[in-house]
Amino acid sequence: MGNCFSCFKVPAAPPPSAEPSADPASCKPLQEASDQEDADMDGGMTEVLHRQLSEKRANELAQSNGNSKLLLDGSVRMSSGSRTFCRIPLGGRTGSDKQRNGNNNSLVRSVSDSKVVALFEQYKDGAEDAILADGIERLCLDLAVRPDEFCVLVLAWRFEAEQMCCFTRQEFVTGCRTIKVESIRGMQARLPELCREVQQDPELFKKLYRFTFKFGLDPEQRILPADMAICLWRLVFSQDEPLMLDRWLKFLEKHPHVRGIPRDTWNMFLNFVETVGEDLSSYDDAEAWPSLFDDFVEFENDQVNQNVTKAISCD
Structure with a gap:
């Protein structure tokens, strides 16, 4: 029978036999009144049965939990002290609730921590709880990329x-959760997307650019040592070179007297290439640029002047 009582009907008792009326027209109102009475009786008994069954179910729940309460809408709230655990409609979960829960589950893209940890263990160093140079080389080999590629810098960021x-356990596990990958194949598919996001969003590239200084x-x-800075400048601008x-x-x-690059100089160089034209005509030395x-x-101006002088002498 289930939880639906709307179709539950109790057949009315058969009416006592009566002598047929001589006038058929006079029997019609009596028959209509009898039908109406039967309908009222059916509806009343259905309502009574529905109420009785609801109360019976509520009482059964109340016996299993002394703090259960029957609500006005026919549901039961089960409580323990001041905490409410659930609210159970007597008719069961509605279709809209099932659909809503299904939609929420489809939106959540979970990553298996056990798979991520197992992936980390494949490349982890034998002496330290981290992926070091050898492990990163093997990781890059499995990803079919070189360690000095732009996508590897994006991954590290x-x-x-x-x-x-170096990838510590926490960095690797948390990073895989962030980009939602748990396997080499998933990481291979995700890397191009991550690179496109950085290339298409100037703010993201700015964050990557500033990270690169600290990373080196x-x-x-x-x-940052000058030779390392030169390598990192080539790497971070490898996709869109100024x-x-x-x-x-x-x-x-x-x-060679320039032995190192301070953080301010590194950060300001991004503004420098965005502000000054190719011929440096827009450069204003009155602004607060680094002395370098x-x-x-x-x-550069000296180089240009020397070239002009040589061209004139050749003429």
């Missing part, structure tokens, strides 16, 4: 890695 060539530092370092990048890096290579940029612009 999303993992919030503190040091180059050794512990206790505060200034027009003046090559000249800037050659300038650093030709001036002044030296670079002066060097």
